[in-house]
Amino acid sequence: MRTVYLIRHGRTVATPGVMIGRTDAPLAPGGRERARALAGVLAGKGIGAIFSSPLARAWETAEIIGRALGLGPVAVGDLREIDLGAFEGLPAAEAAGRYPGVWAARGLDLYRAAPPGGESYEGLAGRVLPAYRAALAGAAGDAVFVAHRAVIQVILAGEGGLAPEGAPGIRVDYGEMRVVRRE
Numbered sequence: 001m002r003t004v005y006l007i008r009h010g011r012t013v014a015t016p017g018v019m020i021g022r023t024d025a026p027l028a029p030g031g032r033e034r035a036r037a038l039a040g041v042l043a044g045k046g047i048g049a050i051f052s053s054p055l056a057r058a059w060e061t062a063e064i065i066g067r068a069l070g071l072g073p074v075a076v077g078d079l080r081e082i083d084l085g086a087f088e089g090l091p092a093a094e095a096a097g098r099y100p101g102v103w104a105a106r107g108l109d110l111y112r113a114a115p116p117g118g119e120s121y122e123g124l125a126g127r128v129l130p131a132y133r134a135a136l137a138g139a140a141g142d143a144v145f146v147a148h149r150a151v152i153q154v155i156l157a158g159e160g161g162l163a164p165e166g167a168p169g170i171r172v173d174y175g176e177m178r179v180v181r182r183e
Contacts, residue, residue: 001181001182001183002141002142002143002181002182002183003045003142003179003180003181003182004136004142004143004144004145004159004179004180004181004182005042005045005047005142005143005144005145005177005178005179005180006145006147006152006155006156006177006178006179006180007038007061007065007144007145007146007147007175007176007177007178008146008147008148008149008152008172008173008174008175008176009027009031009035009053009057009058009060009061009146009147009148009174009175010027010028010030010031010032010033010034010035010057010061010174010175011027011028011030011031011034011174011175012025012026012027012028012031012057012174013025013026013027013028017091017092018089018090018091019084019087019088019089019090019091019092019095020081020084020088020089021081021082021083021084021087021088021118021148021150022055022080022081022083022084022088023088023089024055024056024057025056025057026056026057026060027056027057027060027061031057031060031061031174031175032060032064034174034175035060035061035064035065035175036064036068037175038061038065038175038177039064039065039067039068039069040068041177042065042068042069042144043068043069045142046141046142047069047071047141047142047143047144048139048140048141048142048143049071049074049135049139049140049141049143049144050062050065050066050069050071050072050073050074050143050144050145050146051073051074051075051076051079051135051139051143051144051145051146052073052074052075052076052079052145052146052147053075053076053079053080053081053146053147053148053151054075054076054077054079054080055080055081055148057148058079058146058147058148059073059075059146061146062144062146065144065146073146074135076131076132076135077131078127078128078130078131079128079131079132079145079147079148079151080147080148080151081147081148081149081150081151082118082119082121082124082148082150082151083117083118083119084115084118084119085114085115085116085117085118085119086098086099086115086116086117086118087099087115087118088118095115099115099116102115102116109165110168111164111165111167111168112165121150121153121154121164121167121168122164124150124151124154125154125157125158125164125167128151128154128155129154129155129158132145132155132158149172150167150168152170152172152178153167153168153170153172154167155180156170156172156178156180157170159180159182
């Protein structure tokens, strides 16, 4: 039995209500506190590797956890957050106003519809799942993955045998840790 710990980075300094995907927002002080608390939970669990998105909010979370566990995180570029394209940096209401057709299409099928110049959940799963599996295959023992909401959603759907279309509906809060047990 192998255990995988999926951790969403802590809260950031980004403006609440503004959509960020690839924007490199650092952790807020509360996000750092949450990372230290997670490190305490993981201490003594026999973690063999920590993998992280290279975006600052995830990387800083992974570094805090790694320092406590005596491990250096490994950056995995394909664990970065979903590309929101033209929606990046906009409040939801503004994105809906500027792109009403695309906004409506995403309301009907968030898994397949992408923002202009951005990425759908389907595209995200296509890059995240192979990278996740490859990292896990190269690691000895249990592993920690620090990433973002959409990334963790598609991993959880893939690991849980759920229909991929259900990934966007999986709730993953800031600083939340999900545990996956693999045979």
